[in-house]
Amino acid sequence: MKTQFLLFILCLGGLLAVPASAWAAEPVEVRVELAHPKIPAQKQYKTYLKVGLVGLVQKEKLARPPVNVAIVLDRSGSMSGPKIEHARQAAVEALQRLGGDDIVAVVTFDDGAESVVPATKMTNRDDIVAAIQKITPRGRTALFAGLSRAAEELRKFKTPQMVNRIVLLSDGIANVGPSSADEMGRYGVSLAKESISVTTIGLGLDYNEKLLAQLAQHSDGNHAFIKEPGELAAVFTEEFGDILSVVAQEMQVKITCPEGVRPVRVLGRDASIRGDTVEVAMNQLRAGQEKYVLLEVDVPAGTGSTSQLIGDVEVSYRRNDASAPKQVIAHSLATRVNDDRAVESSASTPILVEVAKQIGVEKQMIAVKLTDEGKTKEAEKIFLDNASTLQMLGQKYRSPDLYIQGNANMTLGNNNAGGSWQAYRNAGQILANGTMTQNTSSNFDSNFNALNSGQAVNVPGLETMFNRPSQSPELNIKLGQPPATIIMSMPQSSSGTIILKSSGGR
Amino acid sequence: MRSRLVILLLALVVLPLGLIGWLGRLFWQRESADWQLRQKALAMQELQVRQQSLNDVIHSMEVRSHDLLNSIGSDQAALRNASSKQPLIRAAFLVEKSGKLKIPDPGRPDLLSDDDRGFLQRTDSIWSRGTLLGAQRQDETSGQCNAQAGTTHGWHTWYHQDGPHWLYWQRNLDESITGFEIERMAFLSRLVGSLKPADISGTARLVSADGEILMQQGSFHPESDIPALATLPCAVPMQHWHWKFFAAPDSVQGPDGRSYLLGFSGIGALFASVGLLLCFSYQRELREASQRVSFVNQVSHELKTPLTNIRLYVDLARESAGVEGNSLLDVVEEETSRLSRMIHNVLTFARHEKKTLDLHPMAGDLGAVVGRAVEIWRPLLARKNIAITIENTLKQPACFDADAVEQILGNMLSNVEKYAASATQVEIKICAQQDRVELWVQDDGPGIPKQELLHVFDAFYRSRNDLTEGVSGTGLGLSIARALAAAQGGSLDVVEIERGACFVLSLPLLETTSNAIPAA
Incomplete structure (x- = not known):
């Protein structure tokens, strides 16, 4: 048994240590782990x-890939006043971070869409800024037309080496053209295939959260919610930081399970499972970020003290400086033991916490969907069941994260009167708060108490931004000193939406 | 007089105005209709431009699908993975020659991904009716393509839940069929992206079968009940969609109405002012004429006495004058009687105008009165070589005022002398006609122009032609004659004849006498 364990360690080590030393210059670290190594x-x-892809912060400054970005601004009538002023300012400030090789387009939409700045190199800054400053609000909200126009602008100069991104800002409900969240989700899927991600920024309280969230989620972009227009600049700057620090693109994870091992589902993320093959695609990975695939597998019975192959893992991604994809191959092995306690003790608590969190999120999404359909009673039940499960697991794994998620579910279950999205969004903030405390445990107690007493935690200047790594050296989250911007991070970090509804992503 | 003025006003002002207004309206309506047609044509043009874009997108989609399917060939793994890289492709499928669906294979649920299951669910209605092959009939009207033998590629449109879905398929050499399901949103996005931003006066929309606005160009948002100015159905396979063009309300009004209104009211105002001017001048003429009459009337009164004295002394002078002197006195007497007739006429007219013309018709021998009057005129006319003949067939006494008849006859003969100097004879006929007696006076002079027959009885009216040039007259004679005829229950009319002028005085026979003076 000892030798087998050693063998396992070696195998695991082979996956983790060897790549790390052999490909020191590689920008991506691949981690293959099991929830139960025994x-x-x-x-x-x-x-x-769990197959994790970690974007490494490069020691030497490598030339970053050129950026091909389209800023899409909602200029409908509701944007008048400080909203449009801040939006203009935020766009201008964000563009200052781009270099001469980057390509930028600015598209606005009202009744239709207009390319205020058609795709152009960032060499002529003054003209671009002048064009942005001329944007004034008017008309309705043809969001889809704006997106389509932006996609068209991106296609003009798109090359595989570029980081293609649409940054969409809207404060309202799309009322011209397609406007359902599902349709927008399909559009997101389609854009992702072209390596175009859409980051959506919802401003104020009236925007169609579901639509923007779906769009971001399915195109592997970020989604942020901003209450006050004054916070726009910070979010834009963050987003552009994200765009500029991409280290790898077009990531593919393929897991092939051996005979007998059945892949059941991938948690929190769209995946294609055909027979024994699991395929997951991810668009972009930036330095300091971790994206991962969490696959549930059914392993059949076997004989003790043998090693069991769980899956062959094939990861491919494209570095910024290469046009051909880089491939990493690994094997995930588990050791069969006769002692159940050994199984328990070998278990990786962080992975199990992730699993519990993702399952909790899945249930929340179902409950929210039921609420949308008016089935409040059923939704209430799911929220409350979910709450007790999460609280129980939170205690078991000693994870305040899960416990807070459970409490938030409790709040939702009790307040779920089929009300407006605003209620969910507020609840979502509580949830997001919960996840955040993982990184700011010093403030955990106060929030925890607030949640326990059933009060909403209201953090001034609160924002949610996802695809944010907890380890990012650039993002120092200090809840204790009320900052202008608080970035929420989600460990299942590729999520395109707030945790309340979804944490999956493509 | 007043009613005539009103008629004149109507004729000169109101009628032309009305006509212009009506014409303007007509013109305006036609122009508007024309404009509508032009707008429709323009709207259709706008739609056709967009239709072309749509067709281009469909065509490029077709070409790309075709190329992709060809490059995939029989590589099943590549076909399975086609949807993961192609933004416009949602799913790929393969139907074997036997008609069995091979990719994705519903018979191997363990090999199906979630996307595959979604595809099978969406396309269930197709496979449950058999495959594309055979089950789909060529439908000319809807333009739906099918996989009938002989066809090598085409589109299939079907509805599932949220709207239309499309399959592009093509038949391979081995009789199997491969194809793609199109990603609708990606397609729509390409379409929106391909449309050039245009500055249009209205709004162009792409509308789905259930009325959803798929895309819009133009900032005008028509109410839902406003009909489209132009509608154009989309081509296959989007035949259930329509392009619609709505005109913005500010452009619906058509041609600038104000300029038309201004133009026509300008013309109208011109007509009105000319008409009014004419009316005023006519009125002024009348006023001047009546002033003249009143002046002449006063003068005439003053003249009557000296005139009577002149005649008296002419008679006295005859006794002491010789033959030569008598012939001179004849002239004096003729001129005096002309003068007295004129004065008489003026005074009669004045009485008629004041409605104080009071005649006393009584039974009498009309022939005798006519004969006496004619005898006075005979030498005067004879000097102008005009002979007078009288033909009297009247046996009964008539009822008339002798002085009035004499004055009427005098006026008519005076007219002959003045206006028909070229005449050779004047025929006077008296005859009974049922209960009336008629006195015909006919000359063979130049006659009265046809268009003036109606006006000869108007006061101060003088036939305006070269005949009247240089001939003095008050223009009262016939007017007074008619008034006198009416005042004794008779009438005076002009009769149209081939040559010369002919007047008929009709008077009642004895049985129907009337003292009443009809209103003038």
């Missing part, structure tokens, strides 16, 4: 395989 020998067992 599994029971005599019975069928359910466990989770």
Whole structure:
């Protein structure tokens, strides 16, 4: 048994240590882990395989890939006043971070869409800024037309080496053209295939959160919610920081399970499971960010003290400086033991917490959907069940994260009167708060207490931005000193939406 | 007089105004209709430009699908993965020659991904009716393509839940069919992106079968009940969609109405002012004429006495004058009687105008009165070589005022002398006609122009032609004659004849006498 364990360690080490040393210059680190490195020998067992991709912060400054970005601004009538002023200012400030090789387009939409700045190199800054300053609000909200126009602008100069991104700002409900969240989700899927991500920024309280969230989620972009227009500049700057620090693109994770091992589902993310093959695509990875695939597998019974292959993992991604994809191959092995306690003790708590969190989120999404359909009673039940499960697991794994998520579910379950999105959004903030405390545990107690007493935690200047790494050296989140911007991070970090509804992403 | 003025006013002002207004309206309506047609044509043009863009997108989609399917060939793995890289492709499928769906294979649920299951669910209505092959009939009207034998590629449109879905398929050499399901939103996005931003006066929309606005150009938002100015159905496979063009309300009014209104009211005002001017001048003429009459009337009164004295002394002078002197006195007497007749006429007219013309018709021998009057005129006319003949067939006494008849006859003969100097004879006929007696006076002079027959009885009216040039007259004679005829229950009319002038005085026979003076 000892030798087998050693073998396992070696295998695991081979995955983790060897790549890290051999490809020191590689911008992406691939981590393959199991929730239970030891599994029971005599019975069928359910466990989770985690394939993590970590964008490494490069020591030497490498030339970053050129950026191909389109800023899409809602200039409908509702944007008048400080909103449009801040939007203009934020766009101008964000563009200052771009270099001469980057390509930028500015598209506005009202009744239709207009390319205020057609795709152009950032060499002529003054003209671009002047064009942005001329944007004034009018008309309705043809969001889809704006997106389509922006996509068209991006296609003009698109090359595989570029980081293509649409940054969309809207404060309202799309009322010209397609406007359902599902349709927008499909559009997001389509854009992702072209390596175009859409980051959506919802301003104020009246925008169509579902639509923007779906769009971001399915195109592997970010989604942020901003209450006050004054916070726009910070969000734009963050977003452009994100765009500028992309280290790898077009990531593909392929897991092939051996005979008998059944891949059940991928948590929190769209995936294609065909027979024993699991495929997941991700668009972009930036330095300091981790994106991962969490696969649930059913492992059949076997004999003790043997090693069990869980899956062959094939990861491919494209570095900024290469046109051909880079491939990493790994194998995930588990050791069969007869002692159930050994199984328990080998379990990786962080992975199990992630799993619990993702399942909790899935249930929340179902409950929210039911609420949308008017089935408040059923939704209430799911929220409350979810709450007790999460609270129980939170105690078991000693994870305040799960506990707070559970409390938020409780709040939602009790307040779920089929009300407006505003209610969910507020609840979503509580949830987001919960996740955030993982990184700011010093403030955990106060929020925890607030949640326990059923009060909403209202953090001034609160924003949600996802695809944010907890380890990012650039983002110092200090809840204790009320900053202008608080960035929420989600460990399942590729999420395009707030945790309340979804944390999955493509 | 007043009614005539009103008629004149109507004729000169109101009628032309009305006519202009009506014409303007007509013109305006035609112009508006023309404008509408032009707008429709323009709207259709706008739609056709967009239709072309749509067709281009469809065509490029077709070409790309075709090329992709060809490059994939029989590589099933490549076909399975086609949808993961192609933004416009949502799913790929393969139908075997036997008609069995091979990719994705519903018979191997363990190999199906979630996307595959979604595809099978969406396309269930197609496969449950058999495959594309055979089950789909060529439908000319809807333009739907099918996979009938002989066809090598085409589109299939079907509805599932949220709207239309499309399959592009093509038949391979081995009789299997491969194809793609199109990603609708990506397609729509390409379409929106391909449309050039245009500055249009209205709004062009792409509308789905259930009325959803898929895209819009133009900032005008028509109410839902406003009909489209132009509608154009989309081509296959989007035949259930329509392009619609709505005109913005500020452009619907058509040609600038104000300029038309201004133009026509200008013309109208011109007509009105000319008409009014004519009316005023006519009125002024009348006023001047009546002033003249009143002046002449006063003068005439003053003249009567000296005139009577002149005649008296002419008679006295005859006794002491010789033959030569008598012939001179004849002239004096003729001129005096002309003068007295004129004065008489003026005074009669004045009485008629003041409605104080009071006649006393009584039974009498009309022939005798006529004969006496004619005898006075005979030498005067004879000097102008005009002979007078009288033909009297009247046996009964008539009822008339002798002085009035004499004055009427005198006026008519005076007219002959003045205006028909070229005449050779004047025929006077007296005859009974049922209960009336008629006195015909006919000359063979130049006659009265046709268009003036109506006006000869108007006061102060003098036939305006070269005949009247240089001939003095008050223009009262016939007017007074008619008034006198009416005053004794008779009438005076002009009769149209081939040569010369002919007047008929009709008087009642004895049985129907009337003292009443009809209103003038």
